[in-house]
Amino acid sequence: MTGFLQHTFDGLVNGAFYALLALGLAVIFGMLRVVNFAHGAFYMLGAMGAYVLLTEFGVPFWWALVIMPVLLGALGMALERAFVHRLAQLDPLYNFLLTFGLTLILQDLVKSRYGVQSIPYATPGELGGSVDLGLFDFPTYRVFVLVFAVAICVGVWWLLTHSRVGMVVRAATERPELTRAFGINVGRWVTPVFGFGIALAGLAGVLAAPMRAVNPLMGADLIIVVFAVVVIGGLGSIFGSVAAGFGIGLVQAWGVVYLADWPILSQTLVFIVMAAVLMWRPAGLFGREEAPA
Amino acid sequence: MLRIDNLSASYGEAQVLREASLEVAPGEVVTLVGRNGAGKSTLLRCVMGLHPDQRGTVSLDGRDLTRLPAYRRARLGLGWVPDDRGAYATLTVTENLTLPPRVGPDPWSLERVYEAFPALYTRRDSPATKLSGGEQQMLALARVLRMGARMLLCDEPTEGLSPLLVQQVGDLLREAKRHGVTVLLVEQNLHFATGVADRHYLLAEGRVVEAMDNSEVRSRERELLAYLGI
Numbered sequence: 001m002t003g004f005l006q007h008t009f010d011g012l013v014n015g016a017f018y019a020l021l022a023l024g025l026a027v028i029f030g031m032l033r034v035v036n037f038a039h040g041a042f043y044m045l046g047a048m049g050a051y052v053l054l055t056e057f058g059v060p061f062w063w064a065l066v067i068m069p070v071l072l073g074a075l076g077m078a079l080e081r082a083f084v085h086r087l088a089q090l091d092p093l094y095n096f097l098l099t100f101g102l103t104l105i106l107q108d109l110v111k112s113r114y115g116v117q118s119i120p121y122a123t124p125g126e127l128g129g130s131v132d133l134g135l136f137d138f139p140t141y142r143v144f145v146l147v148f149a150v151a152i153c154v155g156v157w158w159l160l161t162h163s164r165v166g167m168v169v170r171a172a173t174e175r176p177e178l179t180r181a182f183g184i185n186v187g188r189w190v191t192p193v194f195g196f197g198i199a200l201a202g203l204a205g206v207l208a209a210p211m212r213a214v215n216p217l218m219g220a221d222l223i224i225v226v227f228a229v230v231v232i233g234g235l236g237s238i239f240g241s242v243a244a245g246f247g248i249g250l251v252q253a254w255g256v257v258y259l260a261d262w263p264i265l266s267q268t269l270v271f272i273v274m275a276a277v278l279m280w281r282p283a284g285l286f287g288r289e290e291a292p293a
Numbered sequence: 294m295l296r297i298d299n300l301s302a303s304y305g306e307a308q309v310l311r312e313a314s315l316e317v318a319p320g321e322v323v324t325l326v327g328r329n330g331a332g333k334s335t336l337l338r339c340v341m342g343l344h345p346d347q348r349g350t351v352s353l354d355g356r357d358l359t360r361l362p363a364y365r366r367a368r369l370g371l372g373w374v375p376d377d378r379g380a381y382a383t384l385t386v387t388e389n390l391t392l393p394p395r396v397g398p399d400p401w402s403l404e405r406v407y408e409a410f411p412a413l414y415t416r417r418d419s420p421a422t423k424l425s426g427g428e429q430q431m432l433a434l435a436r437v438l439r440m441g442a443r444m445l446l447c448d449e450p451t452e453g454l455s456p457l458l459v460q461q462v463g464d465l466l467r468e469a470k471r472h473g474v475t476v477l478l479v480e481q482n483l484h485f486a487t488g489v490a491d492r493h494y495l496l497a498e499g500r501v502v503e504a505m506d507n508s509e510v511r512s513r514e515r516e517l518l519a520y521l522g523i
Contacts, residue, residue: 167384167388167391167392168392170381170383170384171381171383171384171388171392173383174381174382174383174384175379175381177343177363178375178379178381179392180343180362180363180364180367181341181342181343181363181364181366181367181373181375182364182367182373182392182393182436182440183364183367183368183393183394183396183440184364184367184392184393184394185362185364186364288382
């Protein structure tokens, strides 16, 4: 029983990363119809950035948690203006290729400066050790990650459902043309929404730094699973992406334990789930079939 | 108020509008009748600025709209009631109503909307697509009234509605007209059209082929119905 709870907890912590990344992807896809392949690279930049801030400038974790999302969000907005925007009228494949190319460039830039070795990033002192949650001890930092990620997801959810900005984003995501016809300059919101999605990826990266291997390819390894998460949740569905993020975290954690004798199965479990979901619900668990424009 | 000159529009190879011209004076209610596929909806979309492939000019109060994006046109006071009613599934009824900014001198308050449409009030926190077809139509009309649009572009607002609701739509349009709102109405129901409108244009194969007044439509009702295939 204790083992099950421990795996469940670890699954939720991993799911928290999936949820944060999938949430950013979903917000971006909903508003721009762009599949941002570079999302994993921005996650990696978040972690690498935290490392550079600490070692070069002595900036601690807590500040990095603020600075990196802001910096990367700004970079995302600049990239949207400079590149993504120009390809928006073309087939979505162009922006997919653009962000794919961007991923390779960012990865190689980091690789050429810092190599491919994983870099250690110390857990912030306040979050060292473990907390006793009754049945057994959990590493404090992981508890923090889970609580923090849930708070961010709830916060974004609240913003989307309770603010004027959120209403406009939902309307523009569902029916961009109709929303323009109601006097809303949808184009004005595209850049900040893209930046916001990237900032979430950067935030996830900073959170990952103390507990995961920090290296130029850390995002590439993760992003494929995150894409599966987004598809399972339903492309563009905010709630779906978060729910599927935590869900897939759990499925993976349980799979590793209970399918330990079939490693092939446990490693591909996510994609098996994705295939099954798509056969059952082609638009994903919480997705809607594309509405006519 | 609204003036359309030599408007042509196509979907790829298919030309839908061919140099259509018409005019709607301030405070007038004018209908656009025509067979399915005659280009009525496309004409409204062109006025709204939602059809990229178009030539000719559309002007509002003498101002050329041709280069204005859709959202700027809406802010000049154009209110679109799309043929599919344009209900957002991810927005509540209240959000559907309050999404468009107020654009005119005399917008309805939310209270007034809910007083006029008690059914919308009771479902105010539900997703708008959960409403019945008739309620969604009321929502679409209420939304442009709350916007305070000076000119309504209504695409078959009575389609699929019960006679009682058709009457309610008529009452609303007449009340809007009393307050000086101008309406361009796509309509197949001739009886309804003559009840609310001042004049009528007949659109055929993308051209405006006839302009008629109410008495003419009434006297030629049989012929027109046969032509429209209803």
